[in-house]
Amino acid sequence: MPSIRDVARLAGVSHQTVSRVLNDHPSIRVETKQRVLDAIRQLDYRPNAAARALVTSKLNLIGILSASVGEFGPTASIAAIEEAARSEGYSATTLNLPDTSPEAIGAAVRQLLREQVDGIVVIAPQVRVFHVLRGMAIDVPFVSLQTSSGQGSDSVAADxxxxxxxxxxxxxxxxxxxxxxxxxxxxxxxxxxxxxxxxxxxxxxxxxxxxxxxxxxxxxxxxxxxxxxxxxxxxxxxxxxxxxxxxxxxxxxxxxxxxxxxxxxxxxxxxxxxxxxxxxxxxxxxxDFAELGRRAIARLLATLRGADDDVPQREAPALVVRDSAATRR
Incomplete structure (x- = not known):
């Protein structure tokens, strides 16, 4: 695996300069930054997440809170969330609720916060889960991946x-x-x-x-x-x-x-x-449960980055006609 020093040699800079580019330091000249970024792409360099966390105090970690163990839709969404997070430089950790009591929900959220997640995606099938979450003091952004029709601005939903x-x-x-x-x-x-x-x-x-x-x-x-x-x-x-x-x-x-x-x-x-x-x-x-997952992570990352959120909130369904229904005799 290429190291930060390999990137520095290819870009013709010091490894400290590469580190500053990785941490988006404002003192780096535009042309120097571009050389470093080109070298990173050429070598397919992947910064060590633990080492970066020591410098930035950020783990780039997304928490997924799921109360739908084994269900097809949530499982497909979780896989898409994890993949989309990785493509944006984040890792994901999933906590499955053993039950949806207020105590279990609170314990799960506190566990994710102890793991220093940057944000949380909530996948839960029951109304009471969201009632509990709304009453908690959660100090990181969270997006709910809901499956009802009209929800708040911090959710994505299938109609x-x-x-x-x-x-x-x-x-x-x-x-x-x-x-x-x-x-x-x-x-x-x-x-x-x-x-x-x-x-x-x-x-x-x-x-x-x-x-x-x-x-x-x-x-x-x-x-x-x-x-x-x-x-x-x-x-x-x-x-x-x-x-x-x-x-x-x-x-x-x-x-x-x-x-x-x-x-x-x-x-x-x-x-x-x-x-x-x-x-x-x-x-x-x-x-399209996978698309719902991708939209959830896009909405959460837009919030984390302070960017404009143009993610569609509603996913449209489609009827798939096969052979189990026929004209009434």
Whole structure:
């Protein structure tokens, strides 16, 4: 690996001058700074983060606070945040909340602050997490990566209400009037947004609503629901609040002798990688969770650098039409 002295030799300056350039010292002439930067690029020199921290008192560290362990969307966002942070010279540390009690949230935030993070990205599915955070004295910038529709200026969000409306509207356009909703758990931001989008589409079409079924996001619950719902005759289509429940639902219907989409149409949400490869391939709503992660880190770094923030706040959903929903017979 090239050293700071290798950069100095190539640029024809002292290693102290290279150090001043790295620390953005105002006394360096423009042409000297450019020679050093050219040498850094040519050698692909990477400053030692620990050594720089001793000089600048900055670790260039972003904290990620996550309360969505194992969920596809947050996992994709975290990977994108880490990659985007590295490309900007920052490293990232992730803390997964064991639960979303005020005590657990407070302890996690204090741990990140003890690690001297420069800023925090919060990925949490439940409303109460943000209530606790708003009441804490957090002395570093933070951005929340939320998945509901209208949030504050310090957040980025996917318009999941609109995504759910698109999913339900697709079923309506296929001729379905009795549409059931398999929702997510209570108090989850995603579950609330997707339920509201479903209800809005039904109201706009002047169609009756059937009381939603509260699920837990898992394929196991979807499978159980499919077997139980096979006994009912009061619906012809289901919008499931995520793909895992939708996939389990189709499995449960198949076990009960119900054909999808011949007897019942099913639409999911998230567009997880396996959604295109189940049978039948799942019609669903695509959210670019990786892009949400990149936008979150861009917004946080703009705040840290005092730069103008022109990062789009809202990520638009897209309906992905496959074979699990068909025209009502």
């Amino acid at each position: 999941q209400l609109e995504g759910a409306r698109l999913a339900t509207q697709h079923l309506i356009e296929l001729g379905h009037a009795d549409i059931l909703h398999l929702s997510g758990p209570q108090d989850w931001i995603e579950a609330d947004s997707r339920m509201r989008g479903y209800l809005q589409a039904l109201r706009d079409a002047d169609l009756p609503t059937i009381p939603p079924i509260r699920g837990d996001w898992t394929a196991d619950f979807g499978h159980y629901a499919g077997r139980e719902l096979a006994r009912r005759q009061d619906f012809t289509a289901i919008f499931a609040a995520n793909d895992l429940m939708a996939i389990g639902l189709m499995h449960g219907f198949r076990d009960a002798g119900i054909d999808v989409p011949g007897d019942v149409s099913v639409v999911g949400f998230d567009d997880i990688p396996v959604a295109a490869h189940v049978w039948p391939p799942l019609t669903t709503v695509h959210i």
